[in-house]
Amino acid sequence: MTETVLHTHALQVQVDRARVLHNVSVDILAGTCTALLGPNGSGKTTFLRAVLGLIPSDGDVVWFSRREQDYRATQRVALVPQMLPGVNAVPVSVAEFVESAFSSPSSRFTRWRNREQRAAARDAALTRVDLVAKAHRTVDALSGGEQRRALFARATVTGADVILMDEPLAGVDVEHQEHLVGILRTMLDAGATLVVVAHELDVLASIVDHVVVFGGVGQSSIVYQGGPSPQVLSRHLKHEPHHLHELQRHEQPTSILEM
Amino acid sequence: MLAYDFMQRALIAALVVGFVAPVIGVHLVQRRLALLGDGMGHVALTGVGISFLMGSSPMPTALVVAVGGSLLVELVRTRSRAAGDLALALLFYGGIAGGVMLSSFAATRRPVSLTSYLFGAISTVTRSDVKVLVATAAVALILLAVFGPELLSLSIDSDSAAIRGIRVRAMGMLLSALAAVTVVIGMRTVGLLLVSAIMIVPVAASQQVSRSFRGTMLGAVVVSVVCCVAGVTAGFYASVPPGPAIVLLALVVFAVTAVVGVRRRKGTARNQVDRAAAATVAGAT
Numbered sequence: 001m002t003e004t005v006l007h008t009h010a011l012q013v014q015v016d017r018a019r020v021l022h023n024v025s026v027d028i029l030a031g032t033c034t035a036l037l038g039p040n041g042s043g044k045t046t047f048l049r050a051v052l053g054l055i056p057s058d059g060d061v062v063w064f065s066r067r068e069q070d071y072r073a074t075q076r077v078a079l080v081p082q083m084l085p086g087v088n089a090v091p092v093s094v095a096e097f098v099e100s101a102f103s104s105p106s107s108r109f110t111r112w113r114n115r116e117q118r119a120a121a122r123d124a125a126l127t128r129v130d131l132v133a134k135a136h137r138t139v140d141a142l143s144g145g146e147q148r149r150a151l152f153a154r155a156t157v158t159g160a161d162v163i164l165m166d167e168p169l170a171g172v173d174v175e176h177q178e179h180l181v182g183i184l185r186t187m188l189d190a191g192a193t194l195v196v197v198a199h200e201l202d203v204l205a206s207i208v209d210h211v212v213v214f215g216g217v218g219q220s221s222i223v224y225q226g227g228p229s230p231q232v233l234s235r236h237l238k239h240e241p242h243h244l245h246e247l248q249r250h251e252q253p254t255s256i257l258e259m
Numbered sequence: 260m261l262a263y264d265f266m267q268r269a270l271i272a273a274l275v276v277g278f279v280a281p282v283i284g285v286h287l288v289q290r291r292l293a294l295l296g297d298g299m300g301h302v303a304l305t306g307v308g309i310s311f312l313m314g315s316s317p318m319p320t321a322l323v324v325a326v327g328g329s330l331l332v333e334l335v336r337t338r339s340r341a342a343g344d345l346a347l348a349l350l351f352y353g354g355i356a357g358g359v360m361l362s363s364f365a366a367t368r369r370p371v372s373l374t375s376y377l378f379g380a381i382s383t384v385t386r387s388d389v390k391v392l393v394a395t396a397a398v399a400l401i402l403l404a405v406f407g408p409e410l411l412s413l414s415i416d417s418d419s420a421a422i423r424g425i426r427v428r429a430m431g432m433l434l435s436a437l438a439a440v441t442v443v444i445g446m447r448t449v450g451l452l453l454v455s456a457i458m459i460v461p462v463a464a465s466q467q468v469s470r471s472f473r474g475t476m477l478g479a480v481v482v483s484v485v486c487c488v489a490g491v492t493a494g495f496y497a498s499v500p501p502g503p504a505i506v507l508l509a510l511v512v513f514a515v516t517a518v519v520g521v522r523r524r525k526g527t528a529r530n531q532v533d534r535a536a537a538a539t540v541a542g543a544t
Contacts, residue, residue, distance in 0.1 A: 049418075052418075052421075052422055054418055054421060054422075070424075072421075072422065072424035073424060075423065075424075077422060078419075078422065079419055079422055081416070081419070084416070085415075085416045085417070085418070088289060088414075088415065088472075089288050089289050089290075089291055090289040090462065090466050090472055090475050091466055091469050091470050091471055091472065091474075092289075092411075092415060092472045093471035093472070093473075093474075095471075096411075096472050096473065097415060100408070100411060100412040100415050100416070100419075100420075101412075101419070101423070102408070103409045103411070103412035103423065103425065104423040104424055104425060105409070105424050105425065105426075106424070108405055108406070108409070109405070111408065136470060136471070137470060138470050138471070154419070
């Protein structure tokens with residue numbers, strides 16, 4: 001039976017009493033690639049932050065089907081944020097940036113023992129994203145696209161098998177977009193679970209198994225979830241909210257939760 | 260110089276503070292808390308005032324008060340950035356006012372002087388001061404060896420650190436407490452008003468010419484140790500106050516590395532433009 005990596009039920013997020021995300025019920029299955037789509041401000045990033053516990057939320061969030069377990073303890077989950085959180089006050093090399101993913105409470109007293117393995121994993125991650133030649137540059141000196149590749153290297157260096165990505169391909173040139181999608185495909189083949197907030201579904205279409213479209217203003221923030229049917233995607237890619245509402249009324253999606 | 264016991268103790272104190280201060284300071288700079296050490300110096304002054312009043316040893320008392328104050332500051336700061344900024348200011352003003360007031364109370368019973376704590380008086384470092392200083396520095400370095408990578412990870416990206424289970428608030432408190440410890444370590448060498456400079460200026464000097472966090476830290480330690488030893492030596496031979504001498508030397512090093520850094524960055528930018536032009540020409544032909 002396929003493992004449910006993430007289950008949310010009636011997830012809700014409020015910011016300053018305004019409902020940012022409401023009634024979101026989603027199941028993410030192991031070994032699948034789920035695309036979170038929707039117009040700007042529809043709550044895709046908020047959803048990622050809520051399920052990771054980075055912002056307060058109401059409702060159920062269950063990782064790995066174990067309600068009592070904190071996902072952080074598993075070290076199986078990694079995030080690729082939209083961009084670097086800010087310019088570092090002290091120079092941080094690309095290698096150090098990627099290595100920072102190894103820091104965790106569980107490795108606090110063991111990191112001296114496996115230094116060589118970590119260095120090898122770091123080099124492999126940098127090689128995968130074609131940044132090994134820039135390992136000793138400061139991460140802030142990289143271009144926007146290169147920084148996104150560095151973020152991707154950091155998320156994958158520890159062997160985490162559940163990767164949440166917030167627009168990982170934005171700003172990356174076409175050649176490296178295809179390269180990164182190839183890496184994602186290899187990770188999926190190896191059993192990884194991917195959740196991708198995206199606007200460039202055309203590049204990702206070949207690997208996406210499941211689509212969750214945000215932007216609902218009615219009973220749920222989700223207007224559609226199910227397979228990436230070309231009809232749905234072509235409407236979604238227009239980025240016009242009225243299409244989403246139209247979809248909500250007329251489509252026959254695989255499943256529309258809480259509607 | 261080394262024939263004198265007090266100078267041996269002074270040099271040990273200078274070496275210890277020279278080594279520890281930038282190792283902590285580099286994390287403060289990275290987290291944009293460069294002025295935190297300065298505030299901790301103010302809070303430690305209340306500890307010195309309490310020790311005058313109680314007749315206890317100033318260093319351990321200042322240590323307890325400064326660490327307590329640092330934890331309080333971090334607690335308020337994490338709850339609200341705006342309120343935290345204000346609380347920080349209130350605590351710091353309260354710290355210096357409390358220190359002066361308590362000292363004046365103590366002065367009615369016996370002669371006390373805050374000046375040597377404000378600006379340092381390395382020649383008055385006692386044997387027990389050295390023991391407390393070395394032990395405290397050792398604990399601070401051990402804590403940093405264990406938690407340093409998590410602190411760095413947190414300051415690079417707090418969200419990703421939190422996802423890996425790093426406790427953001429606890430790490431913030433640890434760094435704040437380590438800053439307070441460093442302030443007290445440097446209290447006798449450079450004084451509470453200038454000790455923060457030893458945490459920050461060598462880091463500022465080193466980062467001008469470094470491309471990595473580790474490189475910046477190592478460079479800052481070298482700058483700091485050299486300046487501390489040179490400042491104490493200058494104090495002995497030239498009869499200048501060691502604390503200000505150390506800080507001014509570090510600032511001179513900063514000025515030099517800043518010039519080198521600017522020239523290097525200009526050179527790199529020029530090379531990139533040249534390479535881009537060459538690539539364009541090659542593409543056109």
